[in-house]
Amino acid sequence: MGKNIFKRKEPLTDTQLLMSITICIFLVMYLFAIVFLQGGFLHAQQIFDMLNDNASLLIVSCGLTIVMIGGGIDISVGAVTSLVVMSCVLYLNRGGNLFVSMLLALGIGLAFGLVQGFLISFLDIQPFIVTLAGMFFARGMTTILSVNPQKADHAVFNALKDTKIEIPWLGYVAKNGNLVPARIELGVIVAFVCVAVIFVILKFMPLGRHFYAMGGNQTSALMLGINVKRTRFMSYLLSGLLSGISGYVFLMHTGAGNATNAAGMEMNAIASSIIGGTPLTGGVGNVIGTLFGTLTLTTIKKIVVSSGFNDPWWQSITTGGMLCFFILLQSIVLSRRGKKKA
Amino acid sequence: MQEDTLLQMRHIDKRFPGVRALNDVDFTLRKGEIHALMGENGAGKSTLIKILTGVYQMDGGEISVEGEKVSIRSPQDAQNKGISTVYQEITLCPNLTVSENMFIGRGKGAWVKHKALEKRADEILTKLGIPARSSQQLGSCSLAVQQMVAIARAVDMNCKVLILDEPTSSLDDKEVNMLFALMRDLKSRGVGIIFVTHFLEQVYEVSDRITVLRNGELVGEYLTKDLPQVDLVAKMIGKELDELSDLSEGDVHEENYNEVLYEAENLSSSDAKPFDFSIRRGEVNGFTGLLGSGRSESVRAIFGADKVNGGNVKVKGQNVKITHPIDAMKHGIGYLAEDRKRDGIIAELSVRENIILALQVMNGIFKPISRSEQEAFADEYIKALNIKTASRETPVGSLSGGNQQKVILARWLLTHPDYLILDEPTRGIDVGTKLEIQKLVLKLAEEGVSVTFISSEVEEMLRTCSRLIVMRDRHVVGELKGKDLNQAQVMKTIAGGEA
Numbered sequence: 001m002g003k004n005i006f007k008r009k010e011p012l013t014d015t016q017l018l019m020s021i022t023i024c025i026f027l028v029m030y031l032f033a034i035v036f037l038q039g040g041f042l043h044a045q046q047i048f049d050m051l052n053d054n055a056s057l058l059i060v061s062c063g064l065t066i067v068m069i070g071g072g073i074d075i076s077v078g079a080v081t082s083l084v085v086m087s088c089v090l091y092l093n094r095g096g097n098l099f100v101s102m103l104l105a106l107g108i109g110l111a112f113g114l115v116q117g118f119l120i121s122f123l124d125i126q127p128f129i130v131t132l133a134g135m136f137f138a139r140g141m142t143t144i145l146s147v148n149p150q151k152a153d154h155a156v157f158n159a160l161k162d163t164k165i166e167i168p169w170l171g172y173v174a175k176n177g178n179l180v181p182a183r184i185e186l187g188v189i190v191a192f193v194c195v196a197v198i199f200v201i202l203k204f205m206p207l208g209r210h211f212y213a214m215g216g217n218q219t220s221a222l223m224l225g226i227n228v229k230r231t232r233f234m235s236y237l238l239s240g241l242l243s244g245i246s247g248y249v250f251l252m253h254t255g256a257g258n259a260t261n262a263a264g265m266e267m268n269a270i271a272s273s274i275i276g277g278t279p280l281t282g283g284v285g286n287v288i289g290t291l292f293g294t295l296t297l298t299t300i301k302k303i304v305v306s307s308g309f310n311d312p313w314w315q316s317i318t319t320g321g322m323l324c325f326f327i328l329l330q331s332i333v334l335s336r337r338g339k340k341k342a
Numbered sequence: 343m344q345e346d347t348l349l350q351m352r353h354i355d356k357r358f359p360g361v362r363a364l365n366d367v368d369f370t371l372r373k374g375e376i377h378a379l380m381g382e383n384g385a386g387k388s389t390l391i392k393i394l395t396g397v398y399q400m401d402g403g404e405i406s407v408e409g410e411k412v413s414i415r416s417p418q419d420a421q422n423k424g425i426s427t428v429y430q431e432i433t434l435c436p437n438l439t440v441s442e443n444m445f446i447g448r449g450k451g452a453w454v455k456h457k458a459l460e461k462r463a464d465e466i467l468t469k470l471g472i473p474a475r476s477s478q479q480l481g482s483c484s485l486a487v488q489q490m491v492a493i494a495r496a497v498d499m500n501c502k503v504l505i506l507d508e509p510t511s512s513l514d515d516k517e518v519n520m521l522f523a524l525m526r527d528l529k530s531r532g533v534g535i536i537f538v539t540h541f542l543e544q545v546y547e548v549s550d551r552i553t554v555l556r557n558g559e560l561v562g563e564y565l566t567k568d569l570p571q572v573d574l575v576a577k578m579i580g581k582e583l584d585e586l587s588d589l590s591e592g593d594v595h596e597e598n599y600n601e602v603l604y605e606a607e608n609l610s611s612s613d614a615k616p617f618d619f620s621i622r623r624g625e626v627n628g629f630t631g632l633l634g635s636g637r638s639e640s641v642r643a644i645f646g647a648d649k650v651n652g653g654n655v656k657v658k659g660q661n662v663k664i665t666h667p668i669d670a671m672k673h674g675i676g677y678l679a680e681d682r683k684r685d686g687i688i689a690e691l692s693v694r695e696n697i698i699l700a701l702q703v704m705n706g707i708f709k710p711i712s713r714s715e716q717e718a719f720a721d722e723y724i725k726a727l728n729i730k731t732a733s734r735e736t737p738v739g740s741l742s743g744g745n746q747q748k749v750i751l752a753r754w755l756l757t758h759p760d761y762l763i764l765d766e767p768t769r770g771i772d773v774g775t776k777l778e779i780q781k782l783v784l785k786l787a788e789e790g791v792s793v794t795f796i797s798s799e800v801e802e803m804l805r806t807c808s809r810l811i812v813m814r815d816r817h818v819v820g821e822l823k824g825k826d827l828n829q830a831q832v833m834k835t836i837a838g839g840e841a
Contacts, residue, residue, distance in 0.1 A: 013479045014437060204454050206446075209438070213446055216435035223433035225418060225447035283437035337482075 014337070018277030018330055019289035026296045033299065037306045044170040045182050050298045055187035056081060056250040057265060058294045061272040062198050063242035065290045068273055069202070070235040071215040071282030072120065072127040076134030077243045078265030080112050083138040084247025086145045089257035092154040101157070105248040106241065112138065113240015121233040135266070142259050149258040152251065160186070161252045187249035194242060198287045211235055215282025271319060272297050275326045297322065346373045348408060348534040349394075349425075349503050355402035356389055356558075363389040364400075367560045369553055371503060371534040376525060378537045378545040378566070381555035382578050382633055382798060387538055390555070391505055394536075395427045396420040407502070426496030430508035432488045434495075436481030440467070440474050444495045466494050470524060486517030490524055497528065504528065505536045510544055511634065522548050540634035541815055542571055542837070554578055572837035578632070579800065579833065600624050601658070603792045604644070604675070604761050609653030611643035616653065617818050619644065619811070621761065626783060626793045628803040631813035631836055637796055638680050640813065641763045644794075645670045645677040658760075671704055676754035678747075680765040680796075686750045689739030693731050693749055694720035696738045700753045723752035728778065744775030751782070761792045768797055780806050800832050814838055 012020065033041040040046045051058075060077040067074045084105045092101050112134055119130045152158060164183040171181035202208035210231040213221040222228050250262060270280075276293025278285025300322055301315045349371040356364040364386045371377050381387045392398040394405070396414040405412055407423055414420050420427075434443045441456070441463035463476035472490045474483050480491065489509055496504055506525070510518045525535055525548055537549055545552065545566070552569060554561040554577045561577045569577075600623040610616040617640055621627055629637035642648045646664045655664055657673045664670045670677065679686050687696055698716050705711065711719075720734040727748045731741055738749055747767055754762055764783065768776040783793050783806050797803050803810060804827055812820040812835040820835040 010475065010477045011479075011482065013439070014481075204456075205452065206449060206454055209442060209446055209454055212438055213435045213442075216437035217433075220433040220435050221447075223417065223429075224435070224443070225421070283435070 014284045014334060015277065015286055015289075017333065017337075018279075018284065019286060019292070021329065021333065022275060022277050022289050022292045022296060022326075026292045026299065029296065029299055029303070033303050033306070037303065040302075040306070043172050043182075044167075045172070045180070046302070047295075048170075048182050048184050048188070050295065050302065051188045051191070052183075052185045052253065054294055054298050055185065055191040055253065056246040056262070057268055057272065057298075058191045058291065059194050059242050059246040059249060060239075060265060061269040061276070061290045061294050062194050062287050063239035063246075064266075064269045065273045065276070065278045065285055065287050066198065066202070066211060067127075067235050067239045068270075068278045068280060069215045069282060069285050070211045070232060071218065072232065072235060073270075073280070074116070074127065074131045074236060074239045075266045075270075076112060076116065076131040076138060077239065077246070077269055078262045078267075079135040079138035079142070080109060080240065080243035081247040081250055081265060082259070082261040082263075083142045083145075084108050084244055085251045085254075085261050086142045086150065086257040086259070088248060088251050089150045089152050090145055092152055092157050093150065096154070098154070098156045098160065102248060105251075106244045109240045109242065109244020109247065110237065111240070112243065113237040116240065117233040117236030120236055121229045127236075139259075142261075146257065147259060149256055151256045158255065161255050165189070185253060187252045190245065190249055194245065195287050195291055198238075202286055207231065207234060212283055215284070217283075268297065268319075271323050274323060274330075277330070279327070279330055347371075348373045350406045351390070351394070351403065352405075353403040354390065354393060354400050354405075356386075356393060356398060357401050361558075363558050364393075365558045367403075367555065367558070368563075369560075370563070371536060372551075373534055374529050374532045375550045376529055376535045376537055376548050378539065378549035378552045379555070380545065380552055380574065380578055381561075385555040385578070386558040387555055388507075389558075391427070391507060391536070391538065394420065394425060394503075395505065421499060421501075424500060424502035425505070426499060426501035426503070427505040427507060428489060428492045428496060428509060430511055432485065432492060434480055434488060434492055436479070436488075438480060439476065440478050440480050440483070440491055441476035443480050443491055444476075444498060448499070463494075466498055467491075470494055470497065470527065472524070473520075484517065486513045486520055489513070489521065493524060493528075497533070501533065503534050503536065505538070507538045508540070509537075510539060510541060518544065540632055542574065542632070543815060545574075546571065570837075572834055575632070575833050575837040600790075602656075603658060605656040606644060607654040609640075609643050609655060610651045611639065612649040612651065614639040614643040614648070615816050621792045621794065623760070623792055624787050624790045625809065626787045626795055626807050627809040627811065628795045628797070628807035629811050629813060630796075630800060630803055630832060633798065635813040635836075636816035637813050638765055639816070640818075641677070641765055641794060641796065645675060645763060647677065647679075668703070671700065671757065671759075674758075674760035675763065676700070676757060676759035676761070677763045678750055678754060678765060678767055680769075687738045687746050690737055692735045693724065693729070693738055693741070694734040696749050697723055697752045697756060701756045704757055719756055723756065727752055727755075727782070747775070747779065751779070755786075759791065761794075762786065763794045763796075765796045766798065767795070768799070768802060776802070800829055804829065804832070812836055 060081060063077060064074055087108060088101045088105055091104055116130050116134050119125050120127045164185055166181040166183055168179065168181040171179055174180050202211065210226045213224060213226055214228055214231050218228060272293040273285065273290050274280065275296050276289035278289065297319065300318050304314050304318050347370060351369040354364050354367045367386065367390060369390065379387050389398065393400045396416045396419050405414065412423055414423065438446065441460045444463050445459050460476040467474055467476060472487065472494055474487050474491060480488055509521060513521065529535060539545060549566050551563060552566055552574065553563045556578065602620050603623045605620040607618050608616045609619065614636055629640055631637045643650060646666050646669055650665045655662055662673055664673065694716055697720050698711055702711055717734065724731060724734060729748045730745050738746055767779050780802060783795055787793055795803060795806055808823065810822045810827060810832065811818055812822060812832065814836060819838060822831055822835065
């Protein structure tokens with residue numbers, strides 16, 4: 001099916017092929033939900049809700065996609081997000097400046113990216129270990145900052161948080177006769193800007209292509225004259241920066257800091273990237289796929305809930321099944337490709 | 343200096359701790375010639391290439407390109423001076439497109455202009471007659487085309503000297519011809535090509551000149567048409583033919599008429615072409631041939647170490663199926679791998695643990711060997727093979743090469759094999775231990791164990807084997823026994839020409 005959508009002379013690259021598969025499966029799944037579950041799935045607000053709830057997940061997934069294309073892994077992203085949320089909330093509640101709070105978020109993210117990137121790239125330490133340490137460190141810091149939940153109490157910030165873009169023509173008429181317009185939070189706009197910027201970096205900038213080369217074959221990348229150390233460093237730096245942005249978006253969505261914020265977000269982000277066509281082996285994938293990966297993951301969770309399986313473990317089980325299905329599908333598709341060539 | 347000299351390396355010296363890898367070696371490459379660099383394993387070919395490409399730094403000597411003295415400090419440096427290398431393992435990224443592989447890491451601008459690069463890539467590919475499209479994913483091309491793309495990249499970087507390091511080893515005949523056509527085309531454009539290969543026939547097909555190295559020293563530079571194949575082999579191995587003819591082996595090996603222990607018909611694996619083979623009980627035979635001739639691949643197929651594709655195998659007259667090493671071990675076959683560091687010893691484990699390894703695998707994990715038994719076995723073989731180790735609990739990694747080899751031998755002897763395959767058991771070990779191992783092989787044969795012995799040193803094989811199977815370019819080309827077992831005859835058969 002994927003091949004018919006794009007009429008091109010060249011066969012799709014692995015990246016494009018995996019992405020098309022994800023998009024198709026997402027569309028089929030969503031149509032299925034509309035036909036059989038109706039309810040909320042008919043309204044545009046359903047998609048916007050999914051985006052509102054998962055804007056920060058989408059942002060960290062983009063960061064992970066970069067790292068995974070380069071053949072690495074970063075499991076500190078959820079904890080860094082959480083640390084950013086808590087730090088910003090505390091800073092704002094002490095009467096801090098809105099603009100400075102944003103800088104604080106970016107700064108924390110960058111600092112983590114910088115240190116982790118340095119350890120991984122220049123000291124050659126396993127990325128899993130380094131980011132695992134980063135994860136524990138950030139979680140611990142969050143708890144030190146505050147064990148109790150903190151609600152944001154800052155007039156300008158709350159105004160910003162409550163700002164939503166309303167699109168009346170995509171809304172629906174509620175039972176009481178009122179028109180409920182579709183609402184999009186600012187965080188979603190930020191997330192989409194991130195997706196767009198990273199798409200451009202990955203596709204059209206030398207740095208982005210170097211990520212692919214490094215993930216495809218590190219020795220080759222070196223022989224082709226690419227500065228592999230610097231490229232790897234940049235991938236973790238970008239991932240850290242995006243975790244910072246993700247933290248701020250998370251705060252704009254919930255308006256409160258909690259030590260357990262974004263728990264397990266790194267795993268959901270890895271799942272989103274993989275479903276979106278970025279295998280852990282590296283060298284393949286892109287962020288448009290990750291966008292649809294995130295949507296696929298959240299849609300399946302919504303479908304599970306809408307079908308009456310309200311207990312949280314059902315979502316977990318379906319996520320697991322989904323991930324397995326996609327990994328199998330990807331490896332089958334790619335290995336069939338390999339055989340055809342030979 | 344001649345006008346058409348492109349690259350001159352003079353008096354090159356390179357020492358590694360304990361070894362003199364290159365000793366006063368000269369090498370000259372002229373414009374528009376294909377120059378084959380030949381030598382057996384350890385002759386210094388790769389060291390010379392690595393000095394030229396900036397991977398190693400030389401300890402003495404000088405290099406000049408087009409008459410100008412240069413110093414090459416890094417691979418990047420070499421490329422800037424017009425020296426490009428295409429390695430045996432393709433060093434490109436299969437997940438990127440052909441055009442990206444040609445241009446990545448070279449651009450300066452902030453943006454990658456895919457369209458413009460693809461157009462330029464297509465022009466170069468057409469000019470060189472390479473059957474690839476620029477927007478194609480590299481992984482979808484055949485290995486030969488990938489290699490040619492690597493060459494195209496080098497050509498576009500204005501390379502004057504192109505080094506092809508074993509470029510044909512993973513290509514089939516048709517692909518080799520494609521590659522040769524491209525090489526001749528480049529030659530006509532004035533590029534100097536250094537061709538490193540172990541396929542003798544290919545050398546005679548494309549090269550103009552041959553430089554032979556042996557043991558880190560220059561043997562000589564010859565015009566290809568003036569050097570018969572058999573002379574080339576003699577120069578590589580290091581014995582002049584006339585000198586050899588006089589040498590007759592002292593002891594005459596007798597054919598013994600014991601039962602056939604192992605028999606293979608049309609055996610082939612992922613790396614070995616179909617061959618027939620059989621060995622009698624108590625016989626010592628050998629596979630010989632130059633490096634890469636397929637001798638190791640053949641014994642690996644016997645042991646089931648590579649993916650076995652087909653063939654009938656009989657052990658003691660019974661039809662058996664050997665597709666995994668464990669099958670072979672159960673039928674009493676032991677295999678001492680060529681690369682003991684990679685396939686053989688486990689350096690962190692102790693001598694004792696390394697010795698009992700194969701027996702434990704044979705017994706299965708549910709029948710553990712008791713500690714006292716292990717210690718008894720270890721002590722027995724440390725004594726029997728005269729293994730020099732501080733104690734049986736010393737990590738194998740701290741032993742010398744020869745003693746490591748004995749530990750692996752002990753490992754196999756402990757399983758009491760009927761048939762033992764020894765692939766290069768004497769490589770990189772001192773002369774004394776070499777002799778000990780050779781004696782051990784003969785002693786085992788007397789005790790009724792069949793042994794297949796492989797060594798790069800023909801003399802060693804002649805001393806131990808009663809039958810030699812000669813391989814060239816992955817085919818069995820002859821079988822020598824009795825009075826034919828002498829060095830001159832072996833070399834003639836390896837070279838495949840009339841002397």
